[in-house]
Amino acid sequence: MISLRGVSLVYPNGTRALDDVDIEIAKGSFVFLVGHSGTGKSSLLRLLYREQKPTRGEVSVDNVRVDNMRNAKVPELRRNVGVVFQDFKLLQDKTVWENVAFALQVTGARTKDVMRQVPRVLDQVGLAHKARVFPSELSGGEQQRTAIARALVNNPKIMLCDEPTGNLDPVNANEIMDLLHRINLKGTTMVVATHNAQVVDRMRRRVIRLEHGKITADDERGFYHVTDAGETTTTVVAAFK
Amino acid sequence: MDWGKLRFFLNEVRRNFTRNVIMQLTAIGTVTVMIVLLGVFLFGREAVARIGDQVVHQIEISVFLDDKATASDAHDAIIAIRSDPRVESVDYVPKAEGLRRMRERLRNQIDTSLLTSNPLPDALHVRVIDAGTVAAVAAHVRKLPHVADVEYAHDAVERLLRLSDVVGKVGIAILALLIFTAAIIISNTIRLTVYARRREIAIMQLVGASNTYIRLPFICEGLLDGLLGALLALAILALARWQLLPKITTALPFVPADVLHIDPTLLALELLGVGAAVGILASWVSVSRQLRV
Ligand SMILES: Nc1ncnc2c1ncn2[C@@H]1O[C@H](COP(=O)(O)OP(=O)(O)OP(=O)(O)O)[C@@H](O)[C@H]1O
Ligand SMILES: [Mg+2]
Numbered sequence: 388m389i390s391l392r393g394v395s396l397v398y399p400n401g402t403r404a405l406d407d408v409d410i411e412i413a414k415g416s417f418v419f420l421v422g423h424s425g426t427g428k429s430s431l432l433r434l435l436y437r438e439q440k441p442t443r444g445e446v447s448v449d450n451v452r453v454d455n456m457r458n459a460k461v462p463e464l465r466r467n468v469g470v471v472f473q474d475f476k477l478l479q480d481k482t483v484w485e486n487v488a489f490a491l492q493v494t495g496a497r498t499k500d501v502m503r504q505v506p507r508v509l510d511q512v513g514l515a516h517k518a519r520v521f522p523s524e525l526s527g528g529e530q531q532r533t534a535i536a537r538a539l540v541n542n543p544k545i546m547l548c549d550e551p552t553g554n555l556d557p558v559n560a561n562e563i564m565d566l567l568h569r570i571n572l573k574g575t576t577m578v579v580a581t582h583n584a585q586v587v588d589r590m591r592r593r594v595i596r597l598e599h600g601k602i603t604a605d606d607e608r609g610f611y612h613v614t615d616a617g618e619t620t621t622t623v624v625a626a627f628k
Numbered sequence: 629m630d631w632g633k634l635r636f637f638l639n640e641v642r643r644n645f646t647r648n649v650i651m652q653l654t655a656i657g658t659v660t661v662m663i664v665l666l667g668v669f670l671f672g673r674e675a676v677a678r679i680g681d682q683v684v685h686q687i688e689i690s691v692f693l694d695d696k697a698t699a700s701d702a703h704d705a706i707i708a709i710r711s712d713p714r715v716e717s718v719d720y721v722p723k724a725e726g727l728r729r730m731r732e733r734l735r736n737q738i739d740t741s742l743l744t745s746n747p748l749p750d751a752l753h754v755r756v757i758d759a760g761t762v763a764a765v766a767a768h769v770r771k772l773p774h775v776a777d778v779e780y781a782h783d784a785v786e787r788l789l790r791l792s793d794v795v796g797k798v799g800i801a802i803l804a805l806l807i808f809t810a811a812i813i814i815s816n817t818i819r820l821t822v823y824a825r826r827r828e829i830a831i832m833q834l835v836g837a838s839n840t841y842i843r844l845p846f847i848c849e850g851l852l853d854g855l856l857g858a859l860l861a862l863a864i865l866a867l868a869r870w871q872l873l874p875k876i877t878t879a880l881p882f883v884p885a886d887v888l889h890i891d892p893t894l895l896a897l898e899l900l901g902v903g904a905a906v907g908i909l910a911s912w913v914s915v916s917r918q919l920r921v
Contacts, residue, residue: 465836498632
């Protein structure tokens, strides 16, 4: 579903955000990306929806090379990839309904489909009763649900979440993670970059750890912290440097 | 037809357009000034062309045949000159007719009965369609058999041509500058709208809106600026046409009343077209530069 081969990313200012990264992510899987601040998690996600091109290496999403994809093809890619951020990125002057519908309308969807899809996803994230409300009148958790609904409304095969619980209290964070998990169980491949140890440890999914742009651990049922059994000492040493 | 889709789109355009009313009015105003001046220029050029036509019409090439030319030689010359597509008309004045005309012209000035013999040659008076071709036609005619001499008002023609050439070039330069200014102001307005909507644009790009779809509302915004400015200009020009122009033609006798008959619909369509084109081009350039992915 997602594959990175020998991927490096060096920003124009010389920062090496990713350094020879290889990753394979299977269809329908749930993957956490963890690591200290500034180790390249967001950068990696940006490669997957072609916000950024790698300096070196191949990036494929849904069996399509995206690193050398023509610009005109990028919109098509993004309709297949839902993206959710820590800061929600909602439009303040649009209601919940309008924010979600927006993603369909600007891709030229028929009104008939908008009327069918928007209630479906609002229902799925549990916000049907808040459809007419503006983002400023919502809790953080509700705002993130709105953003998830917007990412979901195009029926993406993949969802990328960059610290989706970063602005939420533990209760809301757990609810959002459960929602992402339910979406994943319906078949959407889920990649979540997070600093939320509690959530990672509770869910026990595949955990890919980045340090200084390199993968230092990749565990099928991992924990957030590197001190767990099954991890190499070099990983531990590297992490504590 | 998907009315919901259309309504959403029009709403996007409206929101663009009403986001910064002052800038929008500035853009429209600049287009108005540009189109009014363009209209005046095009109209003026047409009027000058008509005045010029009148003057040029009075310029004729006088062709004098030699003594040995018979009526049939004159006829051959007329056929030859008429076959030239640049020639509008050829008027044959045999020497007897020439004398009669001269007598008429000089009556009361000198005693023409003193003229016992006819000193005049047979003459042809040639008019050309386009004043610019006078010299060439004259040169061509000079080479025909039995042509003794060719005369025309050299200086008048050349000065007139040079003047309208200079006026045309200066006008076009000023207009180019104006159109450029209007384009800059429109693209600046669009730039501000793009900036004001950068969050929305970012989200559109994130959820996979095509570049065309993202650009379209901005292009429409530029188109609206151009069209509204042009419409306002047309209103001003129409007012001038029906209120001011009749006064000008009566005040300035050399302006032919003929200019009142210049067709305003074609001019109006041209001006609307220019307004729309400037609006679309300016916004296209502006949006393309800012939305480059
Ligand atoms: N646009 C950019 N230009 C230059 N350097 C950048 C850019 N974006 C990120 N970086 C740098 O690249 C490195 C990786 O950044 P990235 O945002 O991917 O880290 P991260 O793992 O997401 O961090 P965090 O957990 O704090 O979100 C950092 O050193 C950062 O300063
Ligand atoms: Mg980050």
